[in-house]
Amino acid sequence: MLVVRPSTFVDLPSIERLLNETDARVTTLPKDRDKLSEKISRSDDAFGGSGDPDKPASFLFALEDTETNELHGTCGIDTHAGSGYPFFNYRLDEVVHASHHLDISSRVPILFLSHELTGKTLLQSFTITPSLKDTDAFELLSRARLLYIAAQQERFNSEVIVEIQGIFNEKGDCAFWDAVGRKFFDLDFLTADYYCSVKSKTFMSELIPQHPVYVPLLPDEARANIAKNHEAANRTCQLLYREGFSQSKFIDPFDGGPVLTGNLHQSYTMRTLKSKKAKPSNVIGGLKYLISNQSASDFRCTIGTLVDGIGETIRIPLEIAEALNVQEGDSISYSPL
Amino acid sequence: MLVVRPSTFVDLPSIERLLNETDARVTTLPKDRDKLSEKISRSDDAFGGSGDPDKPASFLFALEDTETNELHGTCGIDTHAGSGYPFFNYRLDEVVHASHHLDISSRVPILFLSHELTGKTLLQSFTITPSLKDTDAFELLSRARLLYIAAQQERFNSEVIVEIQGIFNEKGDCAFWDAVGRKFFDLDFLTADYYCSVKSKTFMSELIPQHPVYVPLLPDEARANIAKNHEAANRTCQLLYREGFSQSKFIDPFDGGPVLTGNLHQSYTMRTLKSKKAKPSNVIGGLKYLISNQSASDFRCTIGTLVDGIGETIRIPLEIAEALNVQEGDSISYSPL
Amino acid sequence: MYIRPVQPDDLDNLCILAKNSGVGVTSLPDNKQKMQAKLERSLTSFDKTRPVHDRQYLFALMDEKTNAMAGICALEAAIGHDEVWYNYHVGKSVHASSDIGVHKVTQTLYLSNDLTGSSEIATLFLMPEYRGNQNGQLLSRSRYMFLADFPELFGESIIAEMRGYSDENGNSPFWESLGRHFFQMEFSDADYLTGLGNKAFIAELMPKFPIYVPMLSQAAQETIGKVHPQTEPALAMLMSEGFEFNNYVDIFDAGPSVSAKIKDIRAVKESKLFNVALSENAPEADLTDKHGLLLVSNRGFEDYRVILINKAAASDGSIVLSKAQANILNVQEGSQVRAVSLRPTENK
């Protein structure tokens, strides 16, 4: 059975293997053991609930096959995008250039460097074994985060954001990067991306160009890629749109990919989420649900079939109860697939 | 009976009298006969429906007492805020100033000059005889515009904005203006305001400071007045909040007053609006409604009592039918007070 | 040939010049009304009825034989006074991170009004049939004599804006890469509108945020601060007088602005006063001897005059003029004149 749970140090080599298998760009998951280990350590603290609950925290989850103990994916949540530092985006806006006298009026698209999304809830670090990409596991891994947030709402901003991978080719060339960031960072896209994941945030504020970028000055390809997602992110986008997320005015300052935003309370998961007391039983049939044990520190989430009815108790399959570590009378929450 | 209808040139002296009676700041209603006459002329064209329906148009309505033929108020709608030129606002944003090394992180509020609201539907030119301020007439005059828009939705952007008067004192001193605009326009607040209403838009783009304003650099009073409405606008704000409008990130670049924004379809008026065939009759009792004749060119709107039931026809009092210029079988639309 | 202020009856002459100047010289529009206004402005500058900072002094190069106007040049007392004067300031942005070993200097164009209040070497046009014979030199450099004679009427610094690079079809790569996106018109139209003094549209249409030079086309980048090939001689003349590029360029074609402190201009600094001695033996000016000529001004104001004479006419403190020369300059025996070598010495 596939279960989402907090990551631990034991996962380190598995995560590294996973990052090598997939070529998705996961800036928040550094291909560097020390940094990765640091990230798991921060996540440990976050799940442990130590420290000021108002301070930025970063959670990392693992998708594990409980039969083989194999790790098949990761996903994460930052309570505060930017973790206390500016979270940089470009905000796609327009300036109106109009002359009364000459009777000219045009709207010029322009990218403003923005910190506006700083401090929102950020979904990140999503990666999954390629063979599971077209299965329910994808949805489990992605949406499990919303179930975790639902159980811990006071720790999260209700505005949730996701950075979607922008367009770059097999060789790692990114037209948007080449037209914008590269001129200031003097690095190719992959190197810049790598630094982003392993270096402190300081270099971002040191290097990022502060003046707005007039879109008409960009080459055609870079312009065309603004707010466009990489094909590899199609599934992610679809899922998020169904959740009620939508494209915002913000794009990634590196690859120009879109930032999707959604309100937690208006998300499909939250709107359909129910919480009841579990009664482990032999259940047959029913609809598929994401089911979580609602635990802050020892969170578990999996997919199972349930037959929902009236009343404050719900029967759950025995193996699900075991996987979620749930006893009779414990609360579970669930949302339909 | 008080009726809202398109303004005509005949209204000119009455509007002038009205502007002298009230000291509300109505930038869009110039105290200058030529300019006022120009405005009515533009409105005439708009109601007449002549010209390209995609081009900016500006409607001006009058509130008339049909018994005395006296004019008691005005209100207006611009189909495109800015009318093809930039519609200037300051957008209240924050920049994050954080140093990794020094462990400092602070959010600095900042005002960015913005054209973002350019082209939205703008409610403006609201003025009412002081004695009617606390009566239903206020609501009639204000909401009649939404009924007009409802009947003509294809001509209007569904995002609707209203600039709310900011804070200035009896002497016409405006702390926000003195701290910002005055330093560049070299004019006192009332003069600048006057020019805004009578001069072409060119001077705005010539004079408005282009660089963002760091809020901490402003004097206390100016800072405190950002996005605060003048007491005289309390009723307007209340009404708009009830309509479903809310404070946006935008403020007026002159007085720092808030800009309220709302979505037409989510407004109270639109959500409760019904349209039925009218049957003029003797009606007794019922609830108070805003009732309009839905006419694009000869719009009428008033307040009357209706007893709403099932069926596609509704009985309306004879005097209302007369005031709205409605015959049996004509469509009317209505929304509860 | 001599230099004098324009006069009330010069309008027809000016219109002929304007007609001949073509579209390249935007400050001389082929439009009688505009030229009339230009003339008025100069007349009220020379009769001092106009405020000092608002004056433009127009000088004509006259042919004393035919009484024809051969050319025109101007000095502007202060730019940006009743209109807004725009330039791009060519600055640097440095992006550096020791953390990842990046240090990058990026040229950046800042929209600027910094030159507001400077004086300006303005309009110059010489009729084609008068080119040669040092006429261009006389016309252009006579202005430094006026600056030397009346420094109190000008600012501390003076600038000259040089026509920027455009190709043989009149296309400006800088305009194509930048201005066109905002102005929705051809370079020549934009240029013409500014020439007419219509600058409000610049404030309305210009991009207000700084422009990172690497975001422009390669061709545009290369033309920043570069003059039009036809303007190179004018630039060389200014440089020889001590003008230098001041890091401001034109917002349309990125042509350079050059500037100098008036007191440091070669002709101002080196010019000296002389007493006039009249003599029939005054040596004739040899216009073929580039370095054998002196500019001489009569130090008048509303009857200002400058001519070229032979260097040999000057000796310690006094200068020998022929009757004819003195007549043109309107000076007598004993009058004080200012003189300086027309050109800087070669080995300078």
Place this chain on the structure above:
Amino acid sequence: MYIRPVQPDDLDNLCILAKNSGVGVTSLPDNKQKMQAKLERSLTSFDKTRPVHDRQYLFALMDEKTNAMAGICALEAAIGHDEVWYNYHVGKSVHASSDIGVHKVTQTLYLSNDLTGSSEIATLFLMPEYRGNQNGQLLSRSRYMFLADFPELFGESIIAEMRGYSDENGNSPFWESLGRHFFQMEFSDADYLTGLGNKAFIAELMPKFPIYVPMLSQAAQETIGKVHPQTEPALAMLMSEGFEFNNYVDIFDAGPSVSAKIKDIRAVKESKLFNVALSENAPEADLTDKHGLLLVSNRGFEDYRVILINKAAASDGSIVLSKAQANILNVQEGSQVRAVSLRPTENK
């Protein structure tokens, strides 16, 4: 007293100076490690193992009688090379509308890296007990001799940043009105951190958008480009050498930056080469005669020396030195030295 480059065994001397310099002189931190690094940098500059643009030349004023180090001064080959050099460029914004008759010039501060690559007149500190006797003049102006002797090691222009105004309690009105809102620290702390060479935090915390001067407090506005009272003599000395305010100010205290082209510095331009003649009759330097002194350099590099001598020692092309003077300068009869009047002549 004589000037020489710092030497490997100068660390203790430097630390004593740093201890005495106090918090005002941020470039001399009272921190042995930092001073060691500073010394290293100069040593590798003088032995030419460091790239030209990264060099800082540190000179010591030595007392030949006690062998004590009396003061220190420096020349930086190029600023902003491995760190980012920030200034505010003091520019103008003009807001004008002919429609409503407004024309307003607003001083505007643009965050700028424009001075990147200039050379810099850096650190100067003189021990209190050595003040007077022309020691300050010798220490400060000796640098121009080095510039004259080795112009190829420096940029075209050189700047000096002057300490800005602060009141008797050390408060900078400019900082209070601007920097404090962004840095959340005292002026002295911010200043100290930059002095330590920690500039990353500036990029992180500085306001990035231009600042309209009228938005600052009146007191802050008045201090823009104004030096600290104690710095006025240093400013006067620079001005006397031809330095001028270049419209750049410090981002923390708005102290002015002044600059000059190296070739135009008075001491560089006027200095001449002389052949040494040794004589026991060489006139003694009279340190009370301000205008009777010459700076003399030996034109060496790693063994550079400058001393003051009596003006009367110089005549056409040759200069008379005593044995002692020649020993200090490390020159012989017939050696070539450079000399210039210590001060510009008064009536200049």
